[in-house]
Amino acid sequence: MARKGEEKEFVKELTPKNVDFSQWYVDVIRKTDMADYTTLKGCMVIKPYGYALWENIRDQLDMRIKATGHKNAYFPLFVPESLLTLEAEHVEGFAPEVAWVTHGGNEPLEERLAIRPTSEAIICSIYAKWVQSYRDLPILINQWANVVRWEKVTRLFLRTTEFLWQEGHTCHRTLEEAQAETEKMLGVYKEFAENALAMPVIHGEKTDSEKFAGAQKTYTIEALMADGKALQAGTSHNLGQHFAKVFGIKFLDEDQSEKYVWQTSWGVSTRLVGGVVMTHGDDSGLMLPPVIAPIQAVFVPIYFSSSLEAVNDKIRELGEKLSRFRVELDLRETQTAGWKFNEWEMKGVPLRIEVGPKDIQKKQAVIVRRDTREKIFVPEEQLAEKVELLLKEIQHNLYNRALAFRNEHTTRTDNYEEFKDVLENKKGFIISGWCGSPACEQKVKEETKATIRCIPMEGREPEGAVCVACGKPAPSKVYFARSY
């Protein structure tokens, strides 16, 4: 049997969070088989366990996107150079990170093809054909796709050369309608992040300098990671008529005049997987919210000589009763029970259910929660309802813990010295006044590495706040933080 000392040995495989957060992050992802590096820089393999998590995240969001009236479609990976370069501001924003295809087989192409860094150009060029009349509007389309951005610095899930995401692209008759759509999808993201990922987020508007290239307005949900840095977890853009004018997306309105459509786009990516890891994980590894966990409960048999068959039979029987949950029966005889306990904890499975000869005798099972490590003895006939209850409790508990952490790490100050001190020591979000000038925003960024994460939808009222950088009266309060 493993004693305390040996258990510590095991934990050493994961670098403790407070020793080196980045290393902890990499250790957790690699040791839980979520992803692996490949021979190509910035291109990771998402392994089955990590992909299962992504699939659950994707399904949770896809459901919500469809429930708000959008349909899925798929557009090409390649964007002809002439198409991409039509919208100057947009191209300029993405130019440094576009990958180009120059040959087809051995023949040089007449025109280079960009591998989409995002699909505005290709989709807008198609929309121009689809939209003729006000009766064709709105267009509400989403696509799940891979995109490529040639990044100099990459990190597993958080910033990879190729990543998976969802991008919604809509066309509307009026600015008001487009603005409503932009805000609606931001709301969908917020609700999804909080209820599915158990990740509290601040929703708000980006400043001009942080806006999406080509957008009129960009909105964001910002989460706070366990190391006190912010993560942009999703964005929603009101594109105005920029793209419509460039790509000629016009329609004849009811008043018989020709008008350009008003557009939006919005997206979240596999970065969310990294966000989930950094929001809930601990020194033992992952801690996954039950709603998206690939495995919600794992059965671990406890064998003694000659009891193996009886225990396995009981576990198969109980597993049947839990068929409406995502359940794993870990009947491997090659690993000991203790080994399995540690492995499944590292993999963040919310509930472990132990069944041994003593439990069979007492007609019970032993449930252990990942979040509190609490051990609960449950009569067999109550197992299913107890599991359901506990999964809900864990989901709420993870959210509440993350929210409490965020609240503890959100500081309100207009004093620049205190601002700097908090960034260095306490970290997290800082709510400060901002006069609205790009110069002050830039100054703070250069001097402290903190950026304005957003002008919040809730709680932006100045209430006497002054700009943290220049001291002038501030029209609104904003969230600052260092970020990923």
Next chain:
RNA sequence: CGGGGCGUAGCGCAGCCUGGUAGCGCAUCUGCUUUGGGAGCAGAGGGUCGCUGGUUCAAAUCCAGUCGCCCCGACCA
């Protein structure tokens, strides 16, 4: 693009300073015993030491170059 680190068995590493039979742990395979928090014993298999060139009787080790990766900073989901 700057700064740091690393390329040796599937994984993690030692060996390099001071050149001389390529090692350790984990994993894998075989057998037996085990199993309520990473089991034990016995045996076995597995390597062009990132690549190229140089020095040398002899290079994982010294020298030059080169490629790649990771981490930390400036730009971005």
